[in-house]
Amino acid sequence: MTHAVELPLWAAIVVACLLLLGAFLTLVGSIGLLRLRDFYARVHAPTLATTLGIGCVLLASMLFFTVLQTRPVLHEVLITAFMVLTTPVTLMLLTRASLYRDRREGSPDVPPIPARPLPKDGAER
Amino acid sequence: MSAAILFWAVLVAQLLLAAAMCCAVVRLLQGPRAQDRVLALDTLYVNAAILLLVFGIRTGSPLYFEAALLISLLGFVATAALAKFLLRGEVIE
Numbered sequence: 001m002t003h004a005v006e007l008p009l010w011a012a013i014v015v016a017c018l019l020l021l022g023a024f025l026t027l028v029g030s031i032g033l034l035r036l037r038d039f040y041a042r043v044h045a046p047t048l049a050t051t052l053g054i055g056c057v058l059l060a061s062m063l064f065f066t067v068l069q070t071r072p073v074l075h076e077v078l079i080t081a082f083m084v085l086t087t088p089v090t091l092m093l094l095t096r097a098s099l100y101r102d103r104r105e106g107s108p109d110v111p112p113i114p115a116r117p118l119p120k121d122g123a124e125r
Numbered sequence: 126m127s128a129a130i131l132f133w134a135v136l137v138a139q140l141l142l143a144a145a146m147c148c149a150v151v152r153l154l155q156g157p158r159a160q161d162r163v164l165a166l167d168t169l170y171v172n173a174a175i176l177l178l179v180f181g182i183r184t185g186s187p188l189y190f191e192a193a194l195l196i197s198l199l200g201f202v203a204t205a206a207l208a209k210f211l212l213r214g215e216v217i218e
Contacts, residue, residue, distance in 0.1 A: 003185035004128040012127030016134030019179065023138035023145075026175055030145035033152050033168055039160055042152075046168040049145070054171065057138075057178045061190070064182050073187075079174070079194055086201040090167060090208065097211035098160040 003068065011067040015060045022056030029053060038109065039098055043091055050087045055080060135183045142176045163207045170200030 004012070025048055032045025058076040065073040102110045149172060153165035174193040181189030206216050 002128070004131045007127045007131065009127050009130075012130045015182070016130050019134050019138040019182070020141075022175065023141035023179070026172060027141045027145040027148075030148035030168060030172065033165060034148040039158065039164070042161065043164060046164065046171065049168065049175070050171050054175050054178075057175050061178050061182055065187060068185065076178075076190065079178075079190075079197055082194070082197055082201075083171075086197075090201055090204040091164075093205055093208035093212070094160060094163060094167075097208045098158075100212055101158075101160070 007064070007067060011063060015064045018056045018060035018063070022053045022060065025049065025056065026053035040095070043095055043098075047087060047091065050083050054083055131182075135179060138179050139176065139183075142172055142179065146172045146176070159211055163204060163211065166207070167200060167204045170196055170203070174200070 007015075029046050029048035029050075032048070033042055036042045036045060058080050062073060062076045099110060103113060146169060149165045149168040153162055153169065156162040156165055174196045177189045177193040177196065181187065181193070210216050
């Protein structure tokens with residue numbers, strides 16, 4: 001950690017707090033992944049890590065390199081934007097796949113496929 | 126002083142992230158069904174990306190950022206492909 005000696009104290013404290021908060025939220029998300037009872041409850045837990053956890057760590061990294069190199073270092077925004085865009089897509093795909101598999105097996109834990117409404121006469125086809 | 130604060134914060138953050146990765150690995154190994162394992166793998170990818178960012182702060186080298194970006198990209202592609210496989214039985218139709 002010799003490169004961090006010239007870091008001012010306020011920046012060190014803020015970076016340390018953000019790092020600890022991000023790591024703690026990631027741990028909470030992973031514990032939720034381990035402890036919650038079924039898949040549809042479990043799929044919510046890791047989103048804590050993918051939004052708040054990685055967000056806090058990226059903020060800490062941005063602040064650290066900005067102060068250390070005395071110029072704005074903003075490329076961490078790339079990861080933030082990417083995670084925010086891709087996490088809902090992947091998890092919804094995964095949940096649909098799981099719902100499809102559960103319905104095919106006739107599992108009693110998921111609602112059945114809703115009956116398709118009959119087309120009315122004269123309605124647009 | 127600031128180096129000491131940062132050293133301990135980075136150490137504790139790395140330990141917390143390692144514990145988080147252990148939780149994800151346990152779920153990956155015991156997950157009752159395939160979708161649980163895929164979800165655990167996705168969590169593992171995200172945790173690895175966060176751990177690499179913390180490594181970048183520890184060493185002061187911006188190179189780790191690119192590795193974290195690559196891991197998050199590959200994690201997205203892998204999870205999307207696995208979900209497609211679970212849904213349809215094949216990835217590319």
